[in-house]
Amino acid sequence: MFTPRTPRIVAARRLQRRRDRDQTGRFLAEGPQAVREALAADAVLELFATPAAIERYPDLAAQAPELSPVTDDALAALAETVQPQGLVAICEQNDVSIGEALAKEPRLVAVVAEIRDPGNAGTVLRTADAAGAGAVIFAGDAVDPYNGKCVRSSAGSLFHVDVVRSPLSVVDLLQDNGLQVLATSGTGEDDVDSLLDGGHLAPRTAWLFGSEAHGLPADLLSSADRRVRVPIYGGAESLNLAAAAAVCLYASARAQR
Amino acid sequence: MFTPRTPRIVAARRLQRRRDRDQTGRFLAEGPQAVREALAADAVLELFATPAAIERYPDLAAQAPELSPVTDDALAALAETVQPQGLVAICEQNDVSIGEALAKEPRLVAVVAEIRDPGNAGTVLRTADAAGAGAVIFAGDAVDPYNGKCVRSSAGSLFHVDVVRSPLSVVDLLQDNGLQVLATSGTGEDDVDSLLDGGHLAPRTAWLFGSEAHGLPADLLSSADRRVRVPIYGGAESLNLAAAAAVCLYASARAQR
Structure with missing residues (x-):
């Protein structure tokens, strides 16, 4: 299970900064509503979820192209809100010209x-x-x-x-x-x-x-x-x-x- | 000039808490727009203003029933925003039945x-x-x-x-x-x-x-x-x-x- 020090968590966390979002063309979406919409739009690259969240939202976990269980601490490090309900997804930026x-x-x-x-x-x-x-x-x-x-x-x-x-x-x-x-x-x-x-x-x-x-x-x-x-x-x-x-x-x- | 430790500043600051607002029937309004409207509604009891704000908003200072010059620190202690532009007023609650x-x-x-x-x-x-x-x-x-x-x-x-x-x-x-x-x-x-x-x-x-x-x-x-x-x-x-x-x-x- 990923912890706050796992390199992929450290890397994902950098997407909270604009420079890193611009460089990678990726961003973070947190919470079940945003994750559901991102999955429906085929924008999710990787879903980080606590074990409790995987149990609570099995449909979202099942749809993720890549699912990475994380500790509560790792989730808290990725999230910007106090209650992301255990889910943060790395998404692909989808803007068009x-x-x-x-x-x-x-x-x-x-x-x-x-x-x-x-x-x-x-x-x-x-x-x-x-x-x-x-x-x-x-x-x-x-x-x-x-x-x-x-x-x-x-x-x-x-x-x-x-x-x-x-x-x-x-x-x-x-x-x-x-x-x-x-x-x-x-x-x-x-x-x-x-x-x-x-x-x-x-x-x-x-x-x-x-x-x-x-x-x-x-x-x-x-x-x-x-x-x-x-x-x-x-x-x-x-x-x-x-x-x-x-x-x-x-x-x-x-x-x- | 009032400082953060002046008793009237300490007392006014308590109005940031609901209990004290409820007990006194007073509240704080900060920034030139709110203070102007409060003055027009005859709701201001006392206006705290930094010397710079008094210079910048002489019309507001002139209309206040009681004007108390305060230090920048005292103003910062009273204000909840970063830029109250030097003005915080104690106002009377004006709700009706x-x-x-x-x-x-x-x-x-x-x-x-x-x-x-x-x-x-x-x-x-x-x-x-x-x-x-x-x-x-x-x-x-x-x-x-x-x-x-x-x-x-x-x-x-x-x-x-x-x-x-x-x-x-x-x-x-x-x-x-x-x-x-x-x-x-x-x-x-x-x-x-x-x-x-x-x-x-x-x-x-x-x-x-x-x-x-x-x-x-x-x-x-x-x-x-x-x-x-x-x-x-x-x-x-x-x-x-x-x-x-x-x-x-x-x-x-x-x-x-």
């Missing part, structure tokens, strides 16, 4: 532009998946989609949609693909409800989301087809990113039903 | 039932405020609305809407007040888009939200007028709480415009 993603002509796309908070990016990924988006693009200096917290916040959605890493200048490519590009902005000239009422959300759409602190870069705002705000009816200054993305993506989902 | 909140006949109400995660509760509070809700009810064994992380996640909305703490059994009171009660549930018989299409979201509405892990308690689900799901169009199993609340509350806001 922007060309590959757009060739499928997705009806709905979310772009997280320079969003550095992994929890926010992962939540937008999960929400985009729920709303039926085909691709989520991490543009510019955005967080690594395979960051542990991003993987956890995505709740499996990392394995459901096309994940793309691209330079910041994506607007032209999206427009050339026939997508209208809507940039979210607290001071946008259009509001999302009026666009929905006017039938403007039915066409294929890419939504651009910026960081809560800085918003979208000026050139993305100016090159988008519209700048769109979520209306604020009460005293709040703004919505948080996850909430704003949910309102926008679900407005599109509603229009595209 | 459910009777008082309902007497104003709010058109939109959010109920967080047994939600223990302060970030989630604070985000729902912020989203409810943005969507135009008049009251947010913390029902049953929910997090303390004056928990530091909840205050920060609410981004000032704690000071904009009626905050209520109540027992879990609120449905009768809401219905007696003329509100329809909609319970969110991944397996609800109605979906939010169909309700919106059918005109069912125009009446005065209270939305019930449960924790992401456990959902709503069975008796709240059964006593609500409808159980409502947010439709999932992609592969995600569910939305996170903040995203689901945003979709539901903004659907009501749209219907009630």
Whole structure:
């Protein structure tokens, strides 16, 4: 049984660092939900599991291409959360090029532009998946989609949609693909409800989301087809990113039903 | 200038604990945004500020009923975040009884039932405020609305809407007040888009939200007028709480415009 000092555990643990993820093209997924989705997506290379977890999740253990029993200590060394329930998998990174993603002509796309908070990016990924988006693009200096917290916040959605890493200048490519590009902005000239009422959300759409602190870069705002705000009816200054993305993506989902 | 050992700093710091907040009816708000909203709501009793912060935010310093210059160390002892930008205020808790909140006949109400995660509760509070809700009810064994992380996640909305703490059994009171009660549930018989299409979201509405892990308690689900799901169009199993609340509350806001 592998211990924290077993070379393969030591090597796997390095995947908690971005540099090692980038070099190897691998990442870690922890907990039964993420592992189940990773197995379904054929992304798992090796599953580390405590004996108790193998007993509790025999279906997951049986599906793993390689199963390595580990001590509780070894599992704790691999996991970033307190309760990974005995399972951590080494997975293959599965992102695709922007060309590959757009060739499928997705009806709905979310772009997280320079969003550095992994929890926010992962939540937008999960929400985009729920709303039926085909691709989520991490543009510019955005967080690594395979960051542990991003993987956890995505709740499996990392394995459901096309994940793309691209330079910041994506607007032209999206427009050339026939997508209208809507940039979210607290001071946008259009509001999302009026666009929905006017039938403007039915066409294929890419939504651009910026960081809560800085918003979208000026050139993305100016090159988008519209700048769109979520209306604020009460005293709040703004919505948080996850909430704003949910309102926008679900407005599109509603229009595209 | 107050240092970390000054008795008033030691006493104020105890407000980081729920027991002391409950006993004193006070709480801490940190950072310029929260302090500005607290001042506007007349909730500030004493403002602690570093000399640099007083220079940077003279308007806030001028409005404080009592201003106490503190050392950087004293400020750090009071603050729960790394960058409170030199400002922490002792505020008076401002929650109202459910009777008082309902007497104003709010058109939109959010109920967080047994939600223990302060970030989630604070985000729902912020989203409810943005969507135009008049009251947010913390029902049953929910997090303390004056928990530091909840205050920060609410981004000032704690000071904009009626905050209520109540027992879990609120449905009768809401219905007696003329509100329809909609319970969110991944397996609800109605979906939010169909309700919106059918005109069912125009009446005065209270939305019930449960924790992401456990959902709503069975008796709240059964006593609500409808159980409502947010439709999932992609592969995600569910939305996170903040995203689901945003979709539901903004659907009501749209219907009630």
